[in-house]
Amino acid sequence: MLKYISKRLLMLIPVLIGVSIITFSLIHLIPGDPARSMLGEKATEAQLESLRQELGLNDPYIVQYGRFVGDILQGDLGQSIQSKESIGYELLHKLPATMELTLFAMLLAVTIGILAGVIAAVKQYSWFDNISMTGALFGVSLPIFWLGLMMIWFFSVKLNILPPSGRLTPGTEINTITNFYLLDSLLTGNFRAFKDAFLHLIMPGIALGTIPMAIIARMTRSSMLEVMKQDYIRTADAKGLKTRLIIFRHALKNAFLPVLTVIGLQFGLLLGGAVLTETIFSWPGIGRYVYLAVLGRDYPVVQSTILVVATIFVLVNLLTDLLYKYFDPRIRYE
Amino acid sequence: MQNDSSLLEVRNLHTHFFTKSGVVKAVDGVDFSVKPGETLGIVGESGSGKSITALSILGLIPSPPGRIVDGEVLFKGDNLLKKSPKEMRSIRGKEIAMVFQDPMTSLNPVLTVEKQMVETILTHEKLTRKQAFARALELLDLVGIPDAKNRIHNYPHEFSGGMRQRVMIAIALSCNPSLLIADEPTTALDVTIQAQILELFKKMQKELDMAIVMITHDLGVVAEVCDRVMVMYAGKPAEYTETTKLFDNGKHPYTLGLMHSIPKITEKRQKLEAITGMPPDLRSLPIGCSFAPRCKYAMESCLESDPLLKNVADGHAVRCFLHDDAFSKEESFNETIIGSEKS
Numbered sequence: 310m311l312k313y314i315s316k317r318l319l320m321l322i323p324v325l326i327g328v329s330i331i332t333f334s335l336i337h338l339i340p341g342d343p344a345r346s347m348l349g350e351k352a353t354e355a356q357l358e359s360l361r362q363e364l365g366l367n368d369p370y371i372v373q374y375g376r377f378v379g380d381i382l383q384g385d386l387g388q389s390i391q392s393k394e395s396i397g398y399e400l401l402h403k404l405p406a407t408m409e410l411t412l413f414a415m416l417l418a419v420t421i422g423i424l425a426g427v428i429a430a431v432k433q434y435s436w437f438d439n440i441s442m443t444g445a446l447f448g449v450s451l452p453i454f455w456l457g458l459m460m461i462w463f464f465s466v467k468l469n470i471l472p473p474s475g476r477l478t479p480g481t482e483i484n485t486i487t488n489f490y491l492l493d494s495l496l497t498g499n500f501r502a503f504k505d506a507f508l509h510l511i512m513p514g515i516a517l518g519t520i521p522m523a524i525i526a527r528m529t530r531s532s533m534l535e536v537m538k539q540d541y542i543r544t545a546d547a548k549g550l551k552t553r554l555i556i557f558r559h560a561l562k563n564a565f566l567p568v569l570t571v572i573g574l575q576f577g578l579l580l581g582g583a584v585l586t587e588t589i590f591s592w593p594g595i596g597r598y599v600y601l602a603v604l605g606r607d608y609p610v611v612q613s614t615i616l617v618v619a620t621i622f623v624l625v626n627l628l629t630d631l632l633y634k635y636f637d638p639r640i641r642y643e
Numbered sequence: 644m645q646n647d648s649s650l651l652e653v654r655n656l657h658t659h660f661f662t663k664s665g666v667v668k669a670v671d672g673v674d675f676s677v678k679p680g681e682t683l684g685i686v687g688e689s690g691s692g693k694s695i696t697a698l699s700i701l702g703l704i705p706s707p708p709g710r711i712v713d714g715e716v717l718f719k720g721d722n723l724l725k726k727s728p729k730e731m732r733s734i735r736g737k738e739i740a741m742v743f744q745d746p747m748t749s750l751n752p753v754l755t756v757e758k759q760m761v762e763t764i765l766t767h768e769k770l771t772r773k774q775a776f777a778r779a780l781e782l783l784d785l786v787g788i789p790d791a792k793n794r795i796h797n798y799p800h801e802f803s804g805g806m807r808q809r810v811m812i813a814i815a816l817s818c819n820p821s822l823l824i825a826d827e828p829t830t831a832l833d834v835t836i837q838a839q840i841l842e843l844f845k846k847m848q849k850e851l852d853m854a855i856v857m858i859t860h861d862l863g864v865v866a867e868v869c870d871r872v873m874v875m876y877a878g879k880p881a882e883y884t885e886t887t888k889l890f891d892n893g894k895h896p897y898t899l900g901l902m903h904s905i906p907k908i909t910e911k912r913q914k915l916e917a918i919t920g921m922p923p924d925l926r927s928l929p930i931g932c933s934f935a936p937r938c939k940y941a942m943e944s945c946l947e948s949d950p951l952l953k954n955v956a957d958g959h960a961v962r963c964f965l966h967d968d969a970f971s972k973e974e975s976f977n978e979t980i981i982g983s984e985k986s
């Protein structure tokens with residue numbers, strides 16, 4: 310097992326080299342002078358030259374790439390052109406915000422999606438099955454943008470029960486440790502902040518979780534239907550086991566395997582792809598961070614953040630594979 | 644054939660599948676009984692309704708599309724077809740246990756043998772987890788799993804086919820059932836392993852004093868373990884009698900066909916004379932005897948009406964006009980000649 314993990318971690322290296330080359334080329338693939346595209350048309354030649362100096366754009370590509378990688382290996386993700394802040398420091402705040410939102414959204418998606426999928430499969434063709442699966446079909450193709458705005462209009466504007474944006478109501482005190490607000494507020498016993506942070510999570514969580522929830526529900530249903538036909542389910546029945554035990558122990562544990570792959574994939578996608586949701590709800594996470602960086606042509610930010618997100622994506626994949634081992638004893642890792 | 648000392652008595656069982664392409668009469672009028680401690684064989688070709696008969700007894704017919712449309716399944720005098728799902732659950736695995744054909748797919752691949760055994764015991768017996776575990780170990784020992792103490796923690800894929808079938812048998816025996824239904828328990832196994840598993844069945848039956856319904860398509864298995872046997876054809880019994888009588892004095896043309904298709908090792912050249920033709924489509928059975936299209940002795944009357952199961956001797960029932968006293972011997976004889984010319 311340990312051997313397998315270290316092997317997988319070693320395999321990360323070529324992947325990350327690939328990603329680093331792609332993100333590095335980003336600046337240079339854009340036609341024209343990168344310095345000018347960052348500073349815009351009105352920049353003077355002196356300003357451009359100073360930026361080139363600052364970013365080392367006059368050096369040969371290979372030297373630039375070497376420096377980029379060398380810096381990252383030393384834990385230096387560079388500096389934002391717009392804010393002049395260290396990107397590493399900014400990510401320390403943005404990443405937990407995105408992770409917290411993603412985890413919350415996935416928690417919603419997984420619990421509701423799996424439960425709905427299981428019930429729909431067990432009661433195939435019932436009204437629950439029909440309604441939930443039509444809903445899921447709808448959910449997959451739902452425009453998040455529209456859903457987000459509708460929720461804000463309804464819950465924040467009309468009913469005024471949920472905050473429309475941000476992670477906390479301005480003025481709410483919180484002592485940050487991990488920058489996961491729910492966790493930090495719990496650790497410091499700050500229940501006011503906990504409640505506030507939780508309320509802020511609900512709408513973006515739903516917006517972000519809807520599509521994965523729909524995918525997971527459909528996947529769980531079809532996987533369960535397949536498993537329920539298997540011989541070992543008939544054996545479980547012939548042993549006189551209670552229905553609940555048959556469904557959750559015998560069927561779901563098998564049916565969960567393909568669902569797990571989907572969960573891992575969706576989780577990775579959400580981490581990097583929360584741009585839309587974070588923008589609608591002004592969520593200060595990396596999706597919005599990258600979005601603003603792209604708008605502002607803040608290439609160092611784009612570069613480093615993509616590299617970090619890609620790393621996390623690959624790690625999530627590894628974690629998924631390890632969980633597979635737990636759920637499927639037939640898989641051996643050598 | 645029915646008598647009061649029966650453990651299981653199946654009367655006039657009809658199990659049909661209502662599919663889009665028509666009603667499949669998988670089991671269509673089956674009667675048999677099993678006495679405590681005896682082994683009844685059910686033998687027949689693929690698709691003759693053996694498994695569906697077994698699943699009907701246990702209330703495991705997939706519904707829809709299946710439904711038991713008529714009949715009674717009396718177990719210790721109670722009609723199982725009248726029981727609630729909950730009552731049936733308390734009978735399955737406890738009073739009546741079942742072993743399936745394919746040990747490769749019948750055990751849950753993601754649960755350890757321990758889990759699959761202990762859960763069965765805990766479902767039916769008032770034991771602690773620890774006691775149930777001890778019982779599971781004991782059973783694995785009993786069915787001949789070497790090193791049970793360690794093997795019990797393994798997953799099914801870590802066992803060979805024969806060992807898995809032993810595990811299945813151990814699970815089936817875990818609550819001391821009075822009836823064990825084994826549905827082709829050796830078909831999926833190598834020949835040498837088959838013999839070992841049959842030995843195990845015989846040994847277990849002696850030690851635990853339970854009745855066995857042994858489903859098979861192999862008359863060799865019947866000869867080996869069964870006291871009595873029902874030959875099934877197209878959802879109906881063709882012949883029903885003691886094993887010795889069947890082999891000495893089998894009467895139904897289908898039975899005789901089956902016997903001819905057993906390879907005889909004594910003969911120099913093994914001659915395998917399989918019954919020609921295919922089993923009928925259960926969705927549209929012929930009006931007369933369902934074996935008629937394949938029967939060497941088929942007569943005019945065989946195409947017109949369906950014979951009934953009739954006693955030809957004490958404890959020997961046959962469903963064939965050739966052995967029906969209501970038909971004159973002469974007619975049968977004439978028709979036989981005509982029939983054999985045809986084939």
Ligand SMILES: Nc1ncnc2c1ncn2[C@@H]1O[C@H](COP(=O)(O)OP(=O)(O)OP(=O)(O)O)[C@@H](O)[C@H]1O
Nearest residue numbers: 660662667669688689690691692693694695696925
């Ligand atoms: N779910 C189902 N839907 C429709 N027909 C079915 C279904 N299950 C079984 N049947 C039909 O019932 C008939 C009897 O099946 P059964 O499984 O009892 O045969 P069998 O005698 O056990 O054969 P085998 O030796 O192949 O196991 C078959 O013709 C089969 O097509």
Ligand code: SF4
Nearest residue numbers: 932935938945963964
């Ligand atoms: S009834 Fe007729 S067709 Fe059927 S088995 Fe007997 S002889 Fe053959």
Ligand SMILES: [Mg+2]
Nearest residue numbers: 693694695826
């Ligand atoms: Mg069968």
